[in-house]
Amino acid sequence: MGVKDEIRDFLLARRARVSPGQAGIAVHGERRVAGLRREEVARLAGISVEYYIRLERGNARGFSDDVVSAVAGALRLDEAEREHLFDLVHLANARSRRTRKPVGQPVPDGVRRLLDAMATAPAYVWNGRLDILAVNPLGRALFAPLFDGPDGPVNQARFLFLDPAAPDFFPDWAQLAHDAVAVLRRTPQDRRLEALVGELSAGSGTFRDMWTAYDVRTRHTGVKRFRHPVAGPITVEFQSMALITDPDLRITAGAAEPHSASAAALQFLAGWSTGRRQTLTT
Numbered sequence: 001m002g003v004k005d006e007i008r009d010f011l012l013a014r015r016a017r018v019s020p021g022q023a024g025i026a027v028h029g030e031r032r033v034a035g036l037r038r039e040e041v042a043r044l045a046g047i048s049v050e051y052y053i054r055l056e057r058g059n060a061r062g063f064s065d066d067v068v069s070a071v072a073g074a075l076r077l078d079e080a081e082r083e084h085l086f087d088l089v090h091l092a093n094a095r096s097r098r099t100r101k102p103v104g105q106p107v108p109d110g111v112r113r114l115l116d117a118m119a120t121a122p123a124y125v126w127n128g129r130l131d132i133l134a135v136n137p138l139g140r141a142l143f144a145p146l147f148d149g150p151d152g153p154v155n156q157a158r159f160l161f162l163d164p165a166a167p168d169f170f171p172d173w174a175q176l177a178h179d180a181v182a183v184l185r186r187t188p189q190d191r192r193l194e195a196l197v198g199e200l201s202a203g204s205g206t207f208r209d210m211w212t213a214y215d216v217r218t219r220h221t222g223v224k225r226f227r228h229p230v231a232g233p234i235t236v237e238f239q240s241m242a243l244i245t246d247p248d249l250r251i252t253a254g255a256a257e258p259h260s261a262s263a264a265a266l267q268f269l270a271g272w273s274t275g276r277r278q279t280l281t282t
């Protein structure tokens with residue numbers, strides 16, 4: 001899928017989501033579209049219908065930031081959606097706001113050492129395809145079911161949508177699934193991402209529906225609940241940030257509330273993971 005297709009699909013999905021009432025448009029009689037008509041978006045944005053149709057078809061070359069901002073306002077886009085639309089338009093004009101590198105690049109040795117030094121916090125590095133590229137021992141112990149599959153990069157989306165154990169392991173599966181699709185939608189398309197989307201679409205009708213909805217969002221913090229097969233229920237608050245040296249990689253680390261049952265469970269997992277490693281090396 002090229003950037004033109006992405007712009008088209010995104011604008012179509014967002015236009016269908018906004019009702020005339022939300023946009024302050026009076027409705028007379030029956031309507032044949034779920035959301036706003038193209039001419040209504042154009043009027044709200046203060047541009048001609050022809051100009052908006054050109055943008056919705058993905059022909060975004062030459063569109064100014066002011067026009068894109070007006071369209072974003074007409075479609076009631078939130079901050080993450082606005083940023084995504086700007087990124088797409090800039091990419092179409094070959095002047096993206098940031099240099100985009102292929103996902104899947106190696107994790108620097110310094111970052112791996114940092115992960116290992118975080119002995120009391122589960123931590124991992126991941127890319128826009130949701131591959132877990134590096135993980136510390138406690139992170140591997142906490143996310144143990146994800147690492148039980150075949151060799152190769154562990155992929156969070158593949159586990160969420162194709163592993164029948166995922167909904168039981170993650171009690172808030174639906175929220176995590178939506179977040180995963182949103183991250184994939186914000187990731188620049190390449191052959192490996194297209195292959196992953198094809199695999200998930202073929203194996204999960206739920207993924208297909210979420211992918212078609214074209215939801216984008218940004219979350220830098222959040223709480224994950226686990227039903228761990230060894231340690232039982234665990235609740236961990238995670239923080240996520242992009243690596244300054246490589247914005248296409250993110251590091252996520254978590255901590256449980258001090259003196260809580262979850263903190264005790266993480267402490268137990270730390271010892272459990274140490275025992276497993278010693279067993280494997282003897």
